[in-house]
Amino acid sequence: MKSLIDARLRAICARSTRPLRIVYADGGELRHRPESPPEFTLRFRTAAAQRRTALFGHVGLLDSWFDGEIDIDGDLAALFALGLEGDFSQPSPAVWLRNRWHEFRRSNRDRQQAKDNARFHYGLGTDFYRLWLDRELLMYTCGYWPEGTATVEQAQVNKVEHVCRKVLLAPGETVIDIGCGFGGFMFHAAKHYDARVTGLNTTPEQVGWLREEIARRGLGAQLDVREADFREVDRQYDKVVSIGVLEHAGRDQVDQVVRAHADFLKPGGLGMLHFIGHVGRYPTEFFIR
Numbered sequence: 001m002k003s004l005i006d007a008r009l010r011a012i013c014a015r016s017t018r019p020l021r022i023v024y025a026d027g028g029e030l031r032h033r034p035e036s037p038p039e040f041t042l043r044f045r046t047a048a049a050q051r052r053t054a055l056f057g058h059v060g061l062l063d064s065w066f067d068g069e070i071d072i073d074g075d076l077a078a079l080f081a082l083g084l085e086g087d088f089s090q091p092s093p094a095v096w097l098r099n100r101w102h103e104f105r106r107s108n109r110d111r112q113q114a115k116d117n118a119r120f121h122y123g124l125g126t127d128f129y130r131l132w133l134d135r136e137l138l139m140y141t142c143g144y145w146p147e148g149t150a151t152v153e154q155a156q157v158n159k160v161e162h163v164c165r166k167v168l169l170a171p172g173e174t175v176i177d178i179g180c181g182f183g184g185f186m187f188h189a190a191k192h193y194d195a196r197v198t199g200l201n202t203t204p205e206q207v208g209w210l211r212e213e214i215a216r217r218g219l220g221a222q223l224d225v226r227e228a229d230f231r232e233v234d235r236q237y238d239k240v241v242s243i244g245v246l247e248h249a250g251r252d253q254v255d256q257v258v259r260a261h262a263d264f265l266k267p268g269g270l271g272m273l274h275f276i277g278h279v280g281r282y283p284t285e286f287f288i289r
Helices: 002-013 047-066 076-085 093-105 111-122 126-130 152-166 184-193 204-216 251-263
Strands: 020-023 029-032 040-044 070-074 174-178 196-201 223-227 237-243 265-274
Touching: 002 029, 002 047, 002 076, 020 076, 040 047, 040 076, 047 070, 047 093, 070 076, 111 204, 126 204, 152 184, 152 237, 152 265, 174 184, 184 196, 184 223, 196 204, 204 223, 251 265
Parallel strands: 020 040, 174 196, 174 237, 196 223, 237 265
Antiparallel strands: 020 029, 040 070
16 A cells, blocks of 8 residues: 555656655655755554555545644645646545545435435534634625624624625515535525525524524524425515535536526526636545435
């Protein structure tokens, strides 16, 4: 297995000009551009870490790092840059097979499985997410950082305001927020645009917290949250918003999800899907459940 990881790392190094040092679990070393001081040193502490990295690429490497089986000395950013330069994120045959098996076994085509998938991650409780999300909106998606933005709180307000403007949101309009999370967009749209927003969420922990928060703010006449799958929507709205949810669809469901969002719109309505994507078609990686 050491020969496999050595061959893979040498192939990655061949695409880069960065000087680096890799120390294997048996004490052997790989030096790239040894005439210069290494930008970082990567140390495998166990043969298992080498095996995971050889078989599962960047996922195996990072899992081993998190587990304390790899040490990284020096410039961590340089290590990630090397991975990008060397296409380390491209799946090996083992990763490709595992991705496809995961896509089949955990497919969101089954509604109960889709709910289980969402709850596995988003059902961890509000207290956990409060530790690291923005304090005002609790948005678990990308912020919008135009020049002059100084905090994540402002970046998230910028983002939801940008979404409201993109869909030309007007007072009194009905909106459905697909995958509403903790309701950040909903509260902003109600407060600043006097919109009537329905949030859709399959995670009971988030739904329960959000219903309590809506009641606490006295917004029950404007805001509503449904614990339901997007395939259970039975009416149309003036506007449809989906922020950071399409990534969870899975490769084989993207068409169905996009069509469903269009079906939710009244004639002449506007919708917006915010997501991170690839230019190309890739399987859903197994660590995204």
